[in-house]
């Protein structure tokens with residue numbers, strides 16, 4: 001309930017900020033209207049400019065607004081609201097072009113002034129942002145390159161949109177109304193200052209050092225780090241942090257990883273990382289003493305937000321076990337008495353990270369572990385293959401709808417588990433998942 005109220009508050013703040021310029025322009029002295037479509041199109045233009053400004057706020061990782069949702073959910077919101085923003089921006093000139101011959105004249109290459117040109121270029125940059133984000137993988141753009149281009153394009157598109165409004169904006173007819181956009185610009189600059197300067201400086205002043213790199217399997221390593229001189233910030237089992245290693249915190253080369261360590265165990269943090277690309281393949285190069293910067297904790301994927309009375313079910317695929325290991329270890333250390341179940345799927349037992357540890361965990365915790373190797377050893381007595389409804393039904397208790405479910409793994413496993421569990425009667429609010437992919 002606490003999170004619900006706070007969530008509703010921040011949604012109201014979002015709507016208020018998005019609508020603020022339109023409402024402010026509608027107040028007080030107004031020039032004569034130019035008809036419905038003209039006014040509607042301008043309202044879309046102003047609304048989209050403020051939505052663009054809020055985009056930067058969304059990804060600035062402010063902890064208070066992110067708390068009710070989890071910062072990862074805010075990132076997904078950023079992603080999907082951007083598509084709506086793009087449609088609104090596109091509708092702004094489309095309506096004017098369709099209904100106002102004078103605008104068609106103004107956009108002719110011989111007639112166009114720099115304010116209108118700024119609007120056109122801003123729209124083209126937004127189009128580039130959408131295309132490069134939606135089809136980044138298909139276009140083979142490495143994540144770090146994409147992120148840099150994304151930030152630069154977004155900054156340019158926003159500044160050009162403000163220039164367009166300053167020169168071409170109708171209804172900005174009083175000194176007070178002229179102040180709205182510089183005010184938004186100042187807020188935006190403050191956010192940039194925080195993200196690009198203050199936060200990296202803060203990270204620089206709280207460095208960690210690598211204590212140990214543990215090889216878990218062929219392609220999975222656990223990075224054990226300890227703070228150089230400060231306290232570890234409190235975190236909840238299952239949360240994640242952004243990690244920068246081999247670069248400075250100003251580089252924007254940071255990667256999100258779940259804590260695989262147990263917050264009850266003080267003095268060190270653990271991240272269990274699977275080799276995937278440029279950064280993760282370098283984890284094994286980190287020797288003791290290597291400096292690491294950690295921005296966190298973030299995220300709402302944690303048992304501490306959902307203390308189900310009758311126990312929890314954990315469903316992991318591959319490296320998705322990392323945040324679940326953190327939760328399970330925390331439950332064991334807290335001497336939790338509730339019954340829990342873990343389903344863990346991977347290609348083989350050898351590939352399963354923490355296999356031996358998880359096998360032994362029922363000695364310390366009221367836990368039933370269901371391993372699901374796709375390629376089991378000969379005479380394997382347990383379940384095999386992909387997780388499906390039959391396997392879930394065989395192991396879940398009759399009161400399955402009263403349990404909380406924590407799901408992390410490859411997207412097909414997560415989709416299947418969520419769909420089947422919901423079909424079996426588990427309410428959506430009991431399903432909690434973490435997808436290891438923002439874009």
Ligand SMILES: Cc1cc2nc3c(=O)[nH]c(=O)nc-3n(C[C@H](O)[C@H](O)[C@H](O)COP(=O)(O)OP(=O)(O)OC[C@H]3O[C@@H](n4cnc5c(N)ncnc54)[C@H](O)[C@@H]3O)c2cc1C
Nearest residue numbers: 143254255256257258272273274277278279280322436437
């Ligand atoms: C909330 C969250 C928690 C995660 N926890 C873990 C974990 O515990 N263990 C683990 O092995 N992996 C985890 N990941 C995935 C991990 O962040 C990526 O595998 C890693 O960043 C890949 O970087 P790379 O340069 O090695 O590979 P690349 O080839 O550069 O990237 C592979 C894919 O990883 C994603 N990715 C890359 N860089 C970033 C970035 N800076 N931010 C967001 N996504 C990125 C992109 O989708 C990209 O296509 C997590 C991801 C998220 C979003």
